[in-house]
Amino acid sequence: MILGTLDWGHVATLLLMAFALGMDAFSLGIGIGFRGIRLLSILKVSFVIGLFHILMPLMGMLAGHYVGYLLGEVATLAGGGLLILLGGHMIYSSLRGESVHTLDFRNAWGLLLFALMVSVDSFSVGVSMGMFDSDVLLTVLLFGFFGGTMSVIGLWLGRRMGYWAGNYGEAIGGAILLMFGVQFIL
Template identity: 30%
Template sequence: MSLIEVFAIAFALSMDAFSVSFGVGCKFNTLRHYFRLAFHFGLFQFLMPLIGAFIGIVLKNYVVGLNYLAAIILFFIGYKMIKDGIKDDDKHCYNLDPTRGFSLVYLSVATSLDALGVGLILAVGDNNIFLSSLIIGIVCAIFSIFGVYFGSLSRKFFGDKMEVFGGFVLIVIGIKFLVV
């Protein structure tokens, strides 16, 4: 997988974190909120591909055609992101501070579960799994910062619509796994 593809995947995976950060930033946008979201979302987006890659390396020894599994995972994640981005619910802003306690851990896990599947994909090819995971984590942290910032500027700027774009990026990369 090329570095451009890793950045494309990092960009797509960061859309969930961006959307959540955007919603949080509508009401909670102090320096503490920026740091909490960027640190936790980035950390979980970094760790989940490592865990997924470990699972993928184990599976690679027992499963033939892991590239088809990788494509299916990307299609599923992309479809879910597009579906979630299209549905129109007015839950763009949070009323209670979700950057404290268990709710922050829950949001971190929820926004990084897709990265677990991407870790499986990283195990398929000759990738530097640690570097790829690091890129994904850093990009996600940056997107979280921008999400809080844009959320603080406007409640309905573009939030969930970016998730649709991220879903399409994952589907295109999934198609590449089937073709190559």
């Protein structure tokens, strides 16, 4: 799309949608940051989340209206269920001590699972965007930028607040993830 022919109302709508999707990454990042996370890991996790915020809506746009109608609710329920499991496990882990392992973001599977949980709603939004005459490149780039940037901010804030929370940081982070999981399901 050429800048001269850009519909600025459409761009404003895309910016608001990208911000809303990024808020999921932000809030979940706060919950994860409570556990404690290194600065380099914040950048790595946020990059992967940004990438997933590009790929998931792109796949959704390609899937089209019909598939979104069938899978949109299932994807949200699956994401909510995963967040409930992760949040409950984090609370359990904080109460039991170091003997219980939670999702490890330092390995590839843990990182991919977290990025998928954060970005699963982007698929449904992408399906909705696929029904409209939306600029695909602009849409996915905005979604990726906001997803990655908001997760950096959320992870960093969670990390800072986790220092204040001390040993209860993981339980607080788990409770936050648990609440968001329940909200996704309801």
